[in-house]
Amino acid sequence: MNILLVEDDVELAQSVGDHFREHGFAVQHCADGESGLASACAGDHQVIILDRMLPRLDGLSLVRKLRERRVLTPVIYLTTMSGIDDRVQGLEAGGDDYLVKPFAFAELLARVRVLSRRPATANEPAIRLALGSIELDLLKRSVQRAGRDIELLPQEFRLLEYLMRNPDRVLTRRMLLENVWGIHFDPQTSVVESHISRLRAKVNHGFEFDVIQTIRGTGYKFLAPG
């Protein structure tokens, strides 16, 4: 899998690049906005990791130019601009995800993995979502596992939907908070854990196979049941 890393902090770029290579990614690095734009247009990348404050061409303009040229490669910002409006601005310019520095590499890795299969399946409007024996009817908001109805509360349903749209991928606590609850701050209580444990109990009730795998210290992963 190819990643384009546009980042002017050479030390950070080196460290991030090394990490990704260890996980089997090919990483191309550009240290300024203009060469980043050129590489993004020319290359075949699955994900672009982009700083916002770059020499020559800033990240926001880079994304706008990229989208103008119909290059739809998913973009995740990696930036120190942590303002409340900065994220909105970044996403409005055409970015797909926003991660504020400093960050844990596991968080970045999880987000890049989720983004790398966009826009094929994630977020596309669908009526049904079926993985293995679990079926979600998105219109009726109903869930069945192996033909058996499962009663879920609205927030549990949204949580399951997000997990199932990104199966076999680690979803961090923060990704769940952002995508399921739409909140961008760190709760001081175990919001995600409590909801996951209830969802898990309901979905697994009467079955052997646990569809929600806990990745210690990082997050959760949905595994399609047989």
Added chain:
Amino acid sequence: MSFRPFAAPGINFLRPVRVLKTESFRSAALFATLFLILSWVLLGVVYWIVNGTQTAALIGAVDADISTIRNGYREKGLPEAIEVVQQRLGSGDYSGADLPGGYILLQDQASGRLAGNLPPLDFRPGLFSFPAPRKSKHDSAMVLGRGVYVTPGVYLFVGRDTSQITATRARILKAFGWIEAASIVLAALGGIFFSVQFMRRIDAITRTCQAIIAGRFNDRIALRGSGDELDRLSVAINNMLDRISTLLDNLRQVSSDIAHDLRTPLTHLRNRLEEARQKSVTTADYAAVVAHAIEDTDHLLVIFAALLRISQIESGSRLAAFSTLSMSELLERIYEMYRPVAEDEQHMLVHDIQPDVRIRGDAELLTQLFSNVIENAIRHTPPGARIRISLRESGNAVVAAVEDNGPGIPTGEHEKVFRRFYRLTSSRSTPGNGLGLALVAAIANLHHAKMELGDNRPGLRFQASFPSGQRA
């Protein structure tokens, strides 16, 4: 608010040229000119009316005499006409002590003057005037009168001295002259007076600005209390200065917070690392220290992020993103979000939320506000506590409250808990950075919400009253 004279070099207050250049002086001059033009028009009208009325009265008297003399002639012939002329000349109208008097002339072609007090005239009929033969007060006295033929060959002229009319005209002109002179002087004085007043106040504003530039940030413009436009401008400027100084204070506060409150955790971190360098032997030792160090760093980063967020909210930049939103739905969502968390902590979370209550605000920040308050309730109450979220609209206020029946907060500390880094003695042992409620306060202030902490007997009641969405 003190008033201190402040004279910067190069600024001369109240120089005459400046007075003449002010807007109020210019408008005074403009109005004076308009007044003068109007009074000239008025003068013209008065002059015309008075002159016309007096002339008409004079001609009326002349014509009355003419017809009396004519009647005399018609009834009894020329001697009677001469008799009537003599009588008229003897009456007060013609020979009063007070000049101007009147003039009559009766003459015929053959013998010249038959009667009257005028030298013979040309036989000229109709209205005309000529210089008076009897010089009275006025050298320029004129006679205005009418000439007629009583019968062919007999000519009659009756006239009056016009000096009274002339005198009235002169009086009118004189009066208007005085009025105009007085108004020019008054306008000029008034213009200068108002300009000086105006400039004094402008100079007061200028002085305050100069004082602030010079570093006296607490100086404010003194108000007159009249509520006029300059007062309103001064109030606006003062409010702006207050806002700026709040922002400055904030900035100072944040810097000193960072300086003081980040130093402690940084010192801990440094000590830990130094100790590790001296004492650690095995890889496991090092790994433990590194894990600890990462934890410390994360804690520092959280504090940093929270401080930045608070100062960002306090700067008011989020106001632009305000929209009308359903507070009921927002609180329902938060309730759904925290219900399982509360259950896991053996608390009971209940709600009493009035539907369809709207306010103007920022959904993300309001979510954070109530999350923080509810999380505080969850974390600082013993198992088995009951936490209640409520929302109701009463009058112009939307009141959202979070109540618990835990240990509560001593009344004396109610104000302090919203300060940055303030932590109750009882909660020092639980994790937290003392910024949660400071953030709550910042968000509430941004929404013009009134926050209150109260005793829930037992427990704590947090209440925020927002202005109702329809009005805001």
